Amino acid sequence: MSLIFNRKIFEDIEKEHGAWQEKLDRVFEANPERLKRFSTVSDREIKRIYTPEDIRDQDFSDDIGFPGEYPFTRGAQPSMYRGRLWTMRMFAGLGSAYDTNRRFHLLVNQGQTGLSTAFDMPTLMGYDSDSPKARGECGRCGVAIDTLKDMEDLFEGLPIDRITTSMTINPPAAVIWAMYIVMAEKRGIKRDIIGGTIQNDMLKEFIAQKTFMCPPDSSVRIITDTVEYGTLEVPRWNTISISGYHIREAGSTAVQELAFTLADGIAYTQHAIERGLDVDAFAPRFSFFFNSHLDFFEEIAKFRAARRMWARIMKERFRAKDPRSWWLRFHTQTAGCSLTAQQPYNNVVRTALQALAAVLGGTQSLHTNSLDEVLALPTEEAATIALRTQQIIAEESGVTNTIDPLGGSYCVEALTNQLEEEAFEIIRKIDDMGGMLAAIEKNYPQQEIADSAYHYQRLVDEKQKTVVGLNKYVTDEKLKVDILEIDEELERLQIEKTGRIRNERDNSMVEQCLEKVAEACSGSRNVMGPLIEAVRAYATLQEICDVFRNVFGEYRDPGIY
C-alpha cells in the first residue's frame, strides 16, 4: 500500500475547498456560469475543479505506478517515447494495387514508419471486383484485392522485412493474411520474420462497423483459427486488433467504446483458451485500436483506464502470468466523425488536438486523419499535412520529453477512475447476458450505440454541443479543397486483370484447394493451412469466401435503429 495522500490532510483541504466554494457561489450569483452544465463530447458531466478529494483513496503502486509495470496506467513500455516514438502509420488505400503501392512509397519516403492498408468495400466483404454486388464500388474507398497477384503488386519494392504492415480487414481477414504470408514467402521472407497486424475483429463488426459475412459464432471460430496459427507459425504478427474505433465512430460514448472493446477482448481470450491454448502463448499478440475523439482529458483518461483495466482482466480474470499478456498496446486513429465538411481546413486543428490526446495517452501507433477525409479519400497533399502533424507533436512540442506528463493530475486521475468503474459495470452486464456473443444476439451494444448517437445528434441540433463551422461561426463560403477522384476506368481494368488470372492459373488445382478449405471449415481442422495453399494457387478472394458462406451461412443485418 502506498496511498498518495495522508488521510490527515483532507480535513484542511475540505475546509479550504468549502470556503473557496462559497466565494465562487457569490461570484456566480452575480454573473452566472457560461453554461448550465459542463460536459464532455460523451455528455459526461465535468466538475468545476478536481482536488485531492477526488482521488483520496488512490494508491500509487496499485493504481498508477510506473510505465511498463503493472497495472500499466502510465504506459505499456518502461521507456515509452524516450526510447522510441510511436509508429506513424497512415491508413492508405485507393484504386488499384499499383495506385496504393505508389502512395505507400510516397508515405515511406516522407518518413512514415509503418504501413496501413485500406481495402475497398468488395474486398472488405469478400467479393471479387467482377461480382455483380461490387458494381460501382471497385477501388472507391480503398484498394481492390482479388488475388495473390494484387497482393504482390501492392507491396512491390516495399521493405516488408523491416517495416510492419497493418491490414484493416475483417470477414476475409484469414484469406488476406494468407495472401500476405505467401507474398512475403515468394520474396524470400519467412513467416517468422514478417510483422504486422490484421484487424480480424468480427465482434465489433456486428456491433458497429457492419462488414460481415458469416454469423457471429462461425466468425469467431475462424478468428480463433488465426490466433492459433499465429501463435504457432507467425510469432511477430498481431492476430487481432481489438477495435473500439468503429464503435466510437458509430456514435458510442467514450465509456461504451472502452467497455465494448474490452468485452470483445474477453470473448476472444475465452475462445482461444477453450481451444486449448495457453493464455500466455497468445495474449501478448493481441493488440488494440482506439479512437481519439474531441474531448481532450476524457480521451487521455480513456487510454489510461484501458491499459489498467486490461492488465487487471488478464491477471485477475484469466490468471495470465507473463507481463506481456497484461499490457495493452494500441493503435489510435483520430475521430473521422468529428470532422466537418464545412470549413474543412479547421479539421487540421481538430486532428492535431486529437493526436495530442493520443500521444499523452501513450499510444503505440497513430493515424491522423486528413482534412479532406470527410469528403473523399485524401489527396497526397492532405495526407502529408496529417503526417506532418504527428511529426510536429513528436519532435517540436516537447510533450514526448517525459512519460505520462498528466499522471497525477487530479482531474485526469479522477476521470481515469470514473471511466474504469463505469466500463467494468457495463462489462458485468455483458457477462450476465452470457458474454459478448449473447449480448450481440440481443442487439444490446448495437442499441446502446444507436441511442448515444441519436442523443448526440440532438445535442448538436439544439446547439447544446458546439461544432465550429457547423452550428456556430458559420460562413457561406463554399469549400475550396481539391478532391481525389478515382478513375472510372479502374473497375474495368481490375476486372480484366482478375479474368486474366482465372484463365492462366491451374483451375483443377484451384478446385482441389477450395475443397480442402471446405473440409477444414466443416470439420475442426485449422483453416489457415488450406487457405495458404488456395491463395498460392491464385484462388480469388470471393471463391474462398463463397466457401465460407456456403458452409457457415450468411449473416443479415437486423436493421436496428
Added chain:
Amino acid sequence: MAQKRKVRIMVAKPGLDGHDRGARIIARAYRDAGFEVIYTGLHQTPEEIVEAAIQEDVDMIGLSSLAGAHKYLFPRVLEILREKGAEDIVVCGGGIFPEEDIAALKKAGIKEIFTPGSSLDEIVKWVEDNIKPR
C-alpha cells in the same frame, strides 16, 4: 371520415457500405416526427430496395451512401423504379458526395440530397413540405 394515412418512408442502404450511423439516426428522426418508417438494414441491392419499397407501399425512399458508390447505385434505383412503373415514389439521398456528383444525381432524378451538417429538423421539414401520402 377515414383518418388520413401517415407518410411512409423507407430508409435504405444500397451496396456494400457499412456506414449506418446517419441512416439509423434519420430513421429515428422520421419516426419521432410521426412518419411510418421502414429501415432496410445494410447491404441491399437496388433490386431488393425497389421490391421492398413497392411491397411496403412507401411514399419516399431515402438512400444513404458514404463509401463513394452513389454514382452507380442511386441512378440504378431510379431506373428499376421506372421499369416497375413505380416512379411516383420520391427518392432522396444522404451521405458524402462531391459537389459535381450532387448536380448529376439531381439531374438523374434524385429529388433532394442531404450532406453532412444538415440538421434533423431540416431533413424532417423537407418531407413535411414535399411528400404527401399517396
